Amino acid sequence: MALRALEGRALVLAPWLFGLSLLGHLAMVAFQAKMTMVDLMVYRNASPELFTGALYEWRLEEFSDQFALPFTYPPFSALVFVPLSWVPWGVARWSWQLVSLACLWFVTRKSLDLVGSRDPRRALLWTGLFIWVEPVRTTLNYGQINLVLAALLLGTLVGARSWAQGAGVGVAAGLKLTPAISGLYFLVTRQYRAAVWSVVAFAATVGVGWAISPALSSQYWFHLLGDAERVGPVGSAINQSLRGALSRTLGHDVQTGPVFLAGAAVAAVLAGFALHAAVKAKDALAMIVTVQLLGLLVSPISWSHHWVWAVPALMWLLHGTSHRLARVTAVAWLAAIGSYLISVLLIAQESIWVIPRPWHLSALGWVYPAVGLLTLVAVAVALRDRGRDDRSREGVEDRVDLLGQ
Numbered sequence: 001m002a003l004r005a006l007e008g009r010a011l012v013l014a015p016w017l018f019g020l021s022l023l024g025h026l027a028m029v030a031f032q033a034k035m036t037m038v039d040l041m042v043y044r045n046a047s048p049e050l051f052t053g054a055l056y057e058w059r060l061e062e063f064s065d066q067f068a069l070p071f072t073y074p075p076f077s078a079l080v081f082v083p084l085s086w087v088p089w090g091v092a093r094w095s096w097q098l099v100s101l102a103c104l105w106f107v108t109r110k111s112l113d114l115v116g117s118r119d120p121r122r123a124l125l126w127t128g129l130f131i132w133v134e135p136v137r138t139t140l141n142y143g144q145i146n147l148v149l150a151a152l153l154l155g156t157l158v159g160a161r162s163w164a165q166g167a168g169v170g171v172a173a174g175l176k177l178t179p180a181i182s183g184l185y186f187l188v189t190r191q192y193r194a195a196v197w198s199v200v201a202f203a204a205t206v207g208v209g210w211a212i213s214p215a216l217s218s219q220y221w222f223h224l225l226g227d228a229e230r231v232g233p234v235g236s237a238i239n240q241s242l243r244g245a246l247s248r249t250l251g252h253d254v255q256t257g258p259v260f261l262a263g264a265a266v267a268a269v270l271a272g273f274a275l276h277a278a279v280k281a282k283d284a285l286a287m288i289v290t291v292q293l294l295g296l297l298v299s300p301i302s303w304s305h306h307w308v309w310a311v312p313a314l315m316w317l318l319h320g321t322s323h324r325l326a327r328v329t330a331v332a333w334l335a336a337i338g339s340y341l342i343s344v345l346l347i348a349q350e351s352i353w354v355i356p357r358p359w360h361l362s363a364l365g366w367v368y369p370a371v372g373l374l375t376l377v378a379v380a381v382a383l384r385d386r387g388r389d390d391r392s393r394e395g396v397e398d399r400v401d402l403l404g405q
Contacts, residue, residue: 003318003330007125014125021128022101025140029097038062038069040096040143044089046071047081055216056224067352072231075209075216077175096143103151104130104311110154111315114285130311133337138305145176146308153182153292154312158284166197173198174205177225178306181295185287188275228300235355237345240368241302242267248365251356256300267297270376277383285320286379289313293372304342307368313375323382332371341367 010017028035042060049055049071055078059068071078084092108130109123130136139146149172156168165186172179180202186195210217228234228243235247242263246254254260271294278286292309296302310333317330345365349357357365 003327007122007318010125011119011121014121014128018124018128021131025101025131026097029094035141036062037093037096037141037143039145040084040093041089042069042071043081043143043145044084044092047078048085050075050078050082050213050216053213053215055213056219067232070230073176074174074205074220075213076205079209079212080175093143097140100140100143100147101131103147104136106151107147107154107308107311108315110151111285111312112319114158114288115316115320117315117319126311126315133310134340134342135305135307135310135337137340138303139308142305144305146305149176149179150308150311153179154288157182157185157288162191162193163197165191165194166199167201169194169198170201170203171205173202174209178295178299181291182288184291184294188279188287188291226300231301232303233352234300236352237342237349237361237365238304238352239301240296240304240307240342240365241299242297242369243300244302245366245369247355248357248362253355264298267294267373267376270373270380274376274379274383277380281383281386283316283320283383285312285316286383289316290376290379293375297369297372302368304368307337307372310337310368310371317375317378321382321386323378323385325378326382329371329374329378332374336367336371 038060041062045060046055046058049058055071055075059070061068084096087095105123105127108127109120112118112123112126131140136147138144152168152172156165160168169179169182169186172182183195183198186192186198206217206221209220224230233239234244234253236244237248243254243256243260246259246263250259271290274290275287278290289309289312293313296306296309299306314330314333317326317333320326341364345361346352348361
């Protein structure tokens with residue numbers, strides 16, 4: 001209740017807080033030399049290599065003292081990024097930031113819409129605050145695509161025609177594979193036509209990439225796909241997947257062995273309970289958040305900036321339910337993403353390549369997976385209790401009606 005009360009008082013200042021946050025961020029874009037947007041640089045500089053055949057041999061040497069960044073997405077993704085190479089770096093840099101900020105506002109507003117909260121001030125308030133939480137901050141600093149993909153998925157998964165729903169998921173997966181987990185939403189909601197459209201759209205992206213470069217497509221789909229080490233250091237604190245957390249705990253890469261499979265099974269079971277409760281409650285945002293968190297947990301690599309799905313998760317925990325566990329989980333998320341703990345752990349670790357570390361650093365390195373798992377529990381428990389309360393209330397109303405007769 002304290003969080004909701006504090007939010008209610010802050011709504012009066014929402015436009016001002018949003019404006020100040022926006023100006024502060026844009027000032028950083030203009031003046032902060034360390035805001036290099038290295039991932040955007042990879043998208044922009046690597047994409048023309050699609051036409052030379054050297055896309056997956058290319059590396060970004062600048063600003064990469066420990067790991068020269070490769071292009072890790074499918075060939076179709078490189079094609080989509082090619083127009084970035086046609087404009088000066090300054091234009092690409094500013095345009096990407098403005099698009100990302102617009103997507104952050106859309107994700108926040110859409111999440112609130114899905115839980116029935118349509119006060120525009122609330123979307124402004126939380127957008128202004130979310131600019132400064134770690135997953136969003138690092139997405140903006142790196143020039144990552146996470147906010148764009150989240151906006152695309154939230155904008156198409158709910159309320160669109162089946163072909164548009166499927167196209168949104170298929171194109172998003174064609175850009176960066178991991179959004180393919182969103183197809184699970186269609187299966188649990190029995191939207192089989194949308195599921196088919198998603199497969200068609202994804203296949204189309206693969207086909208386009210293959211038509212442009214059969215050699216690169218063959219290299220990616222048959223040789224590079226699944227090579228997590230090529231993407232980056234699995235055991236570094238910035239990898240907030242279960243595989244990363246388990247590897248840091250045990251001191252070696254657990255890969256996809258029994259330990260990882262046991263962890264993934266726990267996540268899948270918890271997600272199953274959460275999805276069952278969300279489907280019964282017809283709660284679309286709870287289903288979407290559950291599916292996306294499951295994807296982040298079981299993916300081999302889930303960098304801290306991939307966890308922008310904490311934004312809709314928080315909106316559901318605060319406004320989609322009044323359950324006490326949800327409030328506790330919301331506070332846990334605010335602490336996790338507002339503390340910049342991952343940034344601290346990156347400084348504290350010996351190297352991005354050294355997996356063993358002191359036990360306390362390993363424990364702290366569980367922060368996103370732990371709160372992600374807690375969110376799955378909160379969804380399942382809160383919606384189960386809501387359904388139980390609804391049934392009890394209906395039973396009382398039925399008895400009152402019978403007595404009245």
